[in-house]
Amino acid sequence: MNPSDILTPPHWPSRFLRWYCHPDYLEDIEGDLIERFETDLAIKGPKVARWNYTKDVFRLFRPGIIRPLSGNNQLNHYGxxxxxxxxxxxxxxxxxxxxxxxxxxxxxxxxxxxxxxxxxxxxxxxDRYNKNFDRIYRILHTYRSAENPGSLPPPSPEDFQVWGSAPVGPALQADFPEIESYFRFTSPSQLLFQYGSKRFQEDNMVFADSTAFQIFSWNLISGNPKTALKEPNSIVLTLSTAMKYFGYDDPMGKTITIDQTETFVVTGVMGDVPSNTHFTFDGLISMTTFHNWRPEIFDSWGYVDFYTYFLLKENSRIESLEGKIPDFIEHNGPDWYKTDNTIAFEPLSSAYLHSKASRQPGTTxxxxxxxxxxxxxxxxxxxxxxxxxxxxxxxxxxxxxxxxxxxxxxxxxxxxxxxxxxxxxxxxxxxxxxxxxxxxxxxxxxxxxxxxxxxxxxxxxxxxxxxxxxxxxxxxxxxxxxxxxxxxxxxxxxxxxxxxxxSSGGISLRKALVVFQFALSMSLIVGTAVVFSQLKHLHTLDMGFTKDQMLVIDFGWDSKVQEQIASIKTELGKHPKVSMVSTSRAVPGAFLPDAGTRIESASGEMTMHNPGIYEIDQDFIPTYEIELIAGRAFSDDFPSDTTQALLINEAAAKLYGYTNAEDVIGKKFTQWGREGTVVGVVKDFNYKSLHSKVEPLSIRYAPTGALRRFSLKVAPEGMVTTLADLEQLWSQLVPHRPFIYSFLDDSFNRQYDADIRFGQIFTVFSSLAILIACLGLFGLTTYTTALKTKEIGIRKVLGASLFSIVTLLSKDYIKLFLIAVLIGIPVSWFAMNSWLDNFAYKMEIGPGVFIVAASICLLIALSTISWQSVHSALRNPVDSLKDE
Structure with a gap:
């Protein structure tokens, strides 16, 4: 430092003072500060003098001394x-x-x-309520057939399904140390629960591993999370289910009878599953119970009825597991590997919104x-x-x-x-x-x-x-x-x-914004029309079977009902309003499994695929009026049909290489321990949602114990009386079981609840958007009309008609509307076609939709504009011309 600098005030505080200080005060304040600096320099030394000078500069940084930011006399802008x-x-x-x-x-x-x-x-x-959300994964499976392993291309996301076999989870944990634990649960089971005089059929009970509360953050109100699902015949109920049976009594340790044969002990009560989860249930039954009932399936890689999740250890990477999948499959399931089947891992974060796999355990x-x-x-x-x-x-x-x-x-x-x-x-x-x-x-x-x-x-x-x-x-x-x-x-x-x-710029901007509003309003109207037209299209499309006036009675595989199927069918069919009765495992729109099925090809080889399977009686095809295009249906005239006959649909025939349905008749098949010949081909019918094309389906005569539902074709007249009669008849035939029924068209259409809800929400918010646009248009029209008040008065004095004045005030907006239509048509067409791609059977967007939407939009706009225009045109011109 230069010695002379020690004897002068520090430079940067001085520069700061000159920057902020008001010019009127700077000379006096700076002089006083320098005098004080010189005094401190003589008495206390240069270090203290420089420090005091710096402190004083900062102390003076206050509103009364700071220079104005924009010519005001003070920094305080409160006033x-x-x-x-x-x-x-x-x-x-x-x-x-x-x-x-x-x-x-x-x-x-x-x-x-x-x-x-x-x-x-x-x-x-x-699923984000789970504390281990980022470490939970689930196993996806593919089931594909190939003559040579590895000959098929890598599976696409759509080729996978979440539904898999029982041994995958234990095998993964044994082979991969990165996995902390696994959790399996089954498809929902339909079981008859009874406690005292209370008796209900529960349709959403699952068998689950004891690690449930280790992996998922479900709130266990009563019971030990580590042991609640350990022992056979133990069950954990959700709070709402427990209240249904026990009210406010403590359910812990109490027993519930299931299907009138098994007794289960309540070992836990958990809070209801949060609504924002991708699968739900009403209770968990210990997996050891299921293992005792059917131990053989827990070693079978080919039996599919489980959803498997696992928890990755902290600091482990899922990529390290994915690279080992081929070796894992070859080591654990060589027969499975030869068919080109594989697995993949999907994070829990993708389960609800991103997963494209089929056989989901819940909604997506x-x-x-x-x-x-x-x-x-x-x-x-x-x-x-x-x-x-x-x-x-x-x-x-x-x-x-x-x-x-x-x-x-x-x-x-x-x-x-x-x-x-x-x-x-x-x-x-x-x-x-x-x-x-x-x-x-x-x-x-x-x-x-x-x-x-x-x-x-x-x-x-x-x-x-x-x-x-x-x-x-x-x-x-x-x-x-x-x-x-x-x-x-x-x-x-x-x-x-x-x-x-x-300014012309301001006018142009307003016009551009009005065009944007019109174009958006028209696009929203087109979107609303397309959504509801598509939903109507789904409801009116020929499904390939009869679903109207079809009453379905669910008896949940009850063994006592199975034993007297024929007599119950006969009694139900005697009702004068019931024209036909059939029984089956599944009905259209309901869950059905896939079945590994080999059918003889044209070259004589047995080809393996996994079509869906319907198990029915001989009356199912005529009851649902499903059309045969080749061969015959099941018949009592052919006793061997019960064990040696198979029906397939057109899609299945094509899957096995038969473009002509007649050619597959008489070909050999093997399926789930049954051998025989294909006796008929039914026309494709939409047994699943119309979001997807008709998938391959096999239909066989149901074995003993495989039936679950009665299907009754009933007359529409006097439906209330018919239902009351059938319920009374059911109580006589099956006194131990509640009368649980539904109409097929209602249950089938529930597949489109999400689409209907989407359409309703879309319509509501679109209407609100249009309402806001109308408010703006009304306000703008009110203003522009006010500017032309005197012009309107002069025109009326000169003899102008009401129509000409309204036209004068509206014509500019009509021009803008036409421009908006030209913009809105391609935008709405592209957006709604993208939405329709979610459906396999979709409507065609014709010009009529745009004409109707444009007409509605024009009507709304003209109504908004004309309200103020007509009001101004009807005013007495004297009122508008007398003021200046």
Whole structure:
């Protein structure tokens, strides 16, 4: 350091003082500081003097001394902001109509966004309640046939299924030290539960390994999580199931009789499975029970009835396991390996939204729907912001004189921008408060509509509150940015001389925004029409079988019913309203297994595939009116049909290489221990959802113990009386079992509940988006009509008709509408075709959909515009011309 620098004040504090200090005070303050520095230098030395000088510079950094940022006399802008708020409130109250339209539009837009946010958040939260969420995986399986192992291409995601065999889990844990534990559960079992006088058929009970509570974070209210499912004949009930049987009594240690033969001990009570999980159940039965019943299947790689999950050890990578899969399969299941079967691992995070595998243990979601609803939320909010910008810029002429006067007396451009942005944020805050009230009011209806557990409390977390507040301010800034920029650019000289006119840029922007609103509104109308047309198409499509007036009675494989199937069928068929009765394992729309089936090829070789399997009696085909295209159906005239005959559908015939159905008749088959010949081919019928094409199906005569349902074709007249009669008859024939029935068309159509719910939600939010667009259009029309009040009066005095005046006010919007139609047609066509790709059987989007949508959109727009236009045209011209 230069010695002379020690005797002078430090440089950087001096520079800082000169930067912030008001010019009027700088000379005096700096002189005083230098005098004090020299005194400290002489008495206390240079180090203390320099330190005191620096402290004094920073102590003086306060509002009374700091130079003004923009020519004001002080940094404290409290008075200025107070004035901005006053002016903003006055403008809001003065322009009540525009304020109500803006606040209502923004409120509806924000409310829609919040509701959709709750829906999307619920969809994205599936299975995340598990503390080991990131370490849980499940095993996927493929079952493909190949003459030579490895000859088939790698399986696609659609080739896998979640349903698999029992030995996979134990074998994986034995071979892979990275696996901490595994958990298996079966497909839901239908069991007759009885406790005292209470008797119900439970359709969602699963057999599960004792590691259930080790892998999944289910809340076990009573019982030991490590031992609750260890012993045979032990059962853990969900809270709602336990309440059904035991009320408020403690169920622990009590026994429940199942199927009138087995007694089970309640060893645990768990909270109901959270709604945001990809599979649910009403109770867990120990897997050791199932093992005691059927021990042979726990060593069979070919028996499929299990879903297997495993927990990866911490710091282990799933990639290290995936590379060992071929060796694992060859070592554990060589026969399985020869058929080109394999496994894969899927993280729990992909189970609900991303999985393409079949045979899911529960419902799956749709990322496409999440994108669609998110876009709708964004569009709704964007429309609300567009309305705000349109109305604000359109009203700019009304505030021109205010801006001119304020600029003339010294107002800076940036202060005007701040004022208008502050007014925009105030409107947005009011809209946000109203939106929260709307959400609280409509949330119960939204829960019913969406079928999801959505609660207002989900919006009360601190992260969400911070995000919501920030988003509201951001929306206010975005919505008010362009109007503020336009208004602040007004020149005071032109404004005060009355020469200011709307800029061509502002008019062009408003027109562009109106076109955008029209195009979006039309696209949403097209989307709504396509969704409901597709759903109608699904309901009216020829399924290939009769499902109307088909009553299905479920007896859950009851052994006592199995023993007297023939006599029960006879008695049910005697009812005058019942024309036909059949029995089967499955019915269309219900779950059915796959069966490894070999059928003789044209070259004489036995080809292996895994078609679905229906097990039926001889009356099933005629009862459901399924058409035969080759051969014959099962018949009592051929006793060997019960053990040596097989029917297949057209898809199965093609799978085995027969394009001509007649050629497969008489070919040999082997299936599940049964051998014989193919005796008939049925026409393809949609026994599964129309989301997929008809899959290969084999149909065989049901063996003893394989039947579960009666199908009754009943007359539609007097249905209530018919059901009462059948229930009474059932209580006489099967007194130990409840009368559980459903109509096939209802149960089959439940496969489309998610699609119907999607259509309803889509329609509601589309309608709200159109409503917001109409609000903006109404406000804009009101303003433009007000600007032409005197012109309308003059035209009426000169003899103009009502029609010509309405046309004058509407023609510009009609032109914009036509442009919007040209934009909306290709956009909506592309978007809805992408949605229709989820269906194997989809409607064709013809020009009629766009014509109807355009007509509806035009009608809505004209109704909105004409309301104000007709009102202005009907006014007495004297009222509009007498003021100046």
């Amino acid at each position: 200025m902001f107070k004035n901005y708020i006053k002016v903003g409130v006055r403008n809001i109250l003065r322009q009540k109509a525009f304020s109500v339209i803006n606040i209502a539009g923004l409120a509806i837009g924000i409310a829609c966004c919040l509701l959709i946010l709750l829906y999307v958040n619920d969809e994205l939260s599936y 979601g749709s990322y496409t729907n999440i994108y669609i609803f998110s876009f709708i939320a964004g569009f709704i909010l964007l429309i609300a912001c567009i309305n705000f910008m349109n109305l604000s810029t359109a009203r700019s002429m009304e505030r021109a004189k205010e801006i001119g006067v304020r600029k003339a007396i010294g107002a800076q451009r940036h202060s005007l921008i701040v004022q208008f942005l502050l007014e925009s944020i105030m409107l947005t805050m009011l809209a946000a408060l109203l939106a929260l009230i709307l959400v609280a009011f409509v949330l119960p209806f939204t829960r019913e509509l969406s079928g999801k557990a959505l609660y207002f409390s989900d919006l009360l977390s601190w992260p969400f509150i911070a995000l919501f507040t920030g988003s509201v301010i951001f929306v206010g800034l975005i919505a008010g940015s362009y109007p503020a920029w336009v208004l602040a650019r007004f020149k005071s000289s032109q404004v005060l001389k009355g020469r200011l006119k709307s």
